[in-house]
Amino acid sequence: xxxxxxxxxxxxIPFWEEMADWHLGGFYGYLGYNLxxxxxxxxxxxxxxxxxxxxxxxxxxxxxxxxxxxAEHAYLFLRDFCLDRECGGVYWSLTCDGKVEDETKHTYNxxxxxxxxxxxxxxxxxxxxxxxxxxxxELIETRCRDEGGYGEAYSRDFVPASNEKLSxxxxxxxxxxxxxxxxxxxxxxxxxxxxxxxxxxxMREMLDVFVKKVYNPEKRRQEVFFDGQWNTxxxxxxxxxxxxxxxxxxxxCRVLGDEAYSKKLEPVILALAxxxxxRAYQDHSVMNECENGVDNTDRIWxxxxxxxxxxxxxxxxxxxxxxxxxxxxxIWQYIDRVIVDKREGSEWYWRxxxxxxxxxxxxxxxxxxCPYHNGRMCMEVIRRSRQG
Numbered sequence: 001x002x003x004x005x006x007x008x009x010x011x012x013i014p015f016w017e018e019m020a021d022w023h024l025g026g027f028y029g030y031l032g033y034n035l036x037x038x039x040x041x042x043x044x045x046x047x048x049x050x051x052x053x054x055x056x057x058x059x060x061x062x063x064x065x066x067x068x069x070x071a072e073h074a075y076l077f078l079r080d081f082c083l084d085r086e087c088g089g090v091y092w093s094l095t096c097d098g099k100v101e102d103e104t105k106h107t108y109n110x111x112x113x114x115x116x117x118x119x120x121x122x123x124x125x126x127x128x129x130x131x132x133x134x135x136x137x138e139l140i141e142t143r144c145r146d147e148g149g150y151g152e153a154y155s156r157d158f159v160p161a162s163n164e165k166l167s168x169x170x171x172x173x174x175x176x177x178x179x180x181x182x183x184x185x186x187x188x189x190x191x192x193x194x195x196x197x198x199x200x201x202x203m204r205e206m207l208d209v210f211v212k213k214v215y216n217p218e219k220r221r222q223e224v225f226f227d228g229q230w231n232t233x234x235x236x237x238x239x240x241x242x243x244x245x246x247x248x249x250x251x252x253c254r255v256l257g258d259e260a261y262s263k264k265l266e267p268v269i270l271a272l273a274x275x276x277x278x279r280a281y282q283d284h285s286v287m288n289e290c291e292n293g294v295d296n297t298d299r300i301w302x303x304x305x306x307x308x309x310x311x312x313x314x315x316x317x318x319x320x321x322x323x324x325x326x327x328x329x330x331i332w333q334y335i336d337r338v339i340v341d342k343r344e345g346s347e348w349y350w351r352x353x354x355x356x357x358x359x360x361x362x363x364x365x366x367x368x369x370c371p372y373h374n375g376r377m378c379m380e381v382i383r384r385s386r387q388g
Contacts, residue, residue, distance in 0.1 A: 004332065008378035011340070013058060015347045016051060016371050017070060024097045026077035027051050031365035033358075035345055042101050043094045044367025045082045046109055052078055052116035054371040056123040061379045068124055075120050075129060078113065083132070087157045088139050092165070093367065103156040107144040108166055108179045110136050114186040122193045133190055137199065140183065148228060149175055149209055150183055169291060171233045173225035177214050180206060181245055188252040200256055207261055210249065215268050220275040237290040239280035240303030243310035246272040247380075250313055266317075273314040273324065276307070281327055283354070284334040297354040302373035304335050309380045316384060332381075348374055 019027045021039070026048050030041030052074035059067040081098040082090045084105075090113045092102040117133035120126060143158040144151050152163040152174065167173045184206045191199045213230040214222050222242055223232040246269045253262040280287045280295075286307040288296040308328045315324035338356040339348050341364065350362035350369055363369060 004378050004381045008375065012347065012371055012375050012378065016054065019365060020070060020073055025081060027074065028365070029367060030363060032363050033361050035343065035364065040096050042367065043096060045090050045093060046112050047367050047370050048074055048077055048082065049112040049116040050370040050372035053119050054375045056119040057379055058375065059123045061382055071120055071123055078116065079132065084156065089136065104161065104165065105154040105156060105158055106165055107140060107150050107152055108182055110140050110144065111183045111186040115189050118189040118193050130194060137190060141202065148230065150180060152176060152179055167225060169234055169236055171225045173233060174228040175226040175230060177222050177224050178241060180209060180214065181241065181248060184252055185248050188255050192255045203252060203256055204258065204261060207265060211264060211268060220271040235292050239276055239286055239289055240300060240306055242272045243276045243286065244306035247310045247313035250317065270318065273310055277311065277324065277327060284330050286331065299352050301339055301348045301350055304331055304339055305373040305377040307331050308377050312381065312384060
């Protein structure tokens with residue numbers, strides 16, 4: 001899909017290059033719907049980790065040396081400001097000039113730093129970055145994990161805290177599918193760049209949790225929010241997370257190279273993709289979620305991006321199921337027509353309604369709105385097209 005590579009080169013990369021804060025470090029944290037840049041906005045660590053991941057992988061994909069400059073800029077901010085040298089881990093957010101704004105330590109956030117540092121090591125060969133990735137990996141394993149699995153939110157010195165940051169829909173979760181997924185994603189990247197047996201063993205343990213605790217075989221979906229004993233707290237089907245999970249689990253199994261686990265996960269991967277295709281793929285796009293049997297029909301930027309990759313991945317695995325490829329192409333055309341903001345100096349809309357009208361007031365950049373989902377979509381499509 002040459003159109004998607006052009007979109008990465010001409011739209012996404014230039015936009016995020018412009019978001020670099022060369023004066024105070026890192027990348028600006030907020031661009032409103034009206035395209036007014038707030039240079040004083042909080043700098044989310046998740047946002048900056050994801051930008052580090054983005055530029056590292058853009059370099060690995062396109063081999064343009066100037067992209068490493070932006071990756072290094074993101075790396076130096078993460079290394080020099082986001083890491084807590086006293087208590088370990090990365091903070092939740094910083095002020096525009098690099099002071100601690102929210103000292104919460106969240107497992108999800110630590111995972112994205114591991115993910116980004118691992119990719120930066122792959123791109124630039126920084127042994128320091130790899131060392132920091134392993135320090136965070138060890139911290140997750142020793143401070144963010146108990147006998148039941150991975151926890152969520154902690155104080156600065158890793159006392160368990162309330163999980164508002166990763167809980168939604170009126171529940172307060174002690175464990176979440178989302179955090180587990182992105183710890184797995186981070187460890188997949190760490191293992192890909194530096195094959196260490198203990199990381200692989202953690203990946204296998206998480207795959208077992210997905211199969212035994214998170215995946216609901218009767219409903220062919222993942223449960224989302226849990227108490228400490230993995231009891232589900234809400235009737236919620238997160239369409240975007242399920243299609244994202246389908247390909248991230250598949251990628252993890254391939255990186256792991258464990259035939260037994262690949263065979264164990266294959267039915268889950270197919271069921272997740274098929275269920276989203278059948279339930280949520282409507283009007284050239286994928287709906288947001290379904291709570292208590294009621295669909296949220298908004299179209300969210302990241303859900304569309306992950307649906308392109310998820311359906312494309314499913315077609316690559318099961319080429320006889322041509323409808324997956326057709327869906328991936330159809331959703332990309334919808335993205336290009338509806339989700340991409342054609343205004344000068346913008347990127348993708350956060351959200352449009354079921355009629356394709358942008359929801360005004362939703363920012364173009366904020367602590368969660370980043371080039372991770374849409375940038376990764378482009379790079380995954382490019383990679384698969386090169387492999388034939």
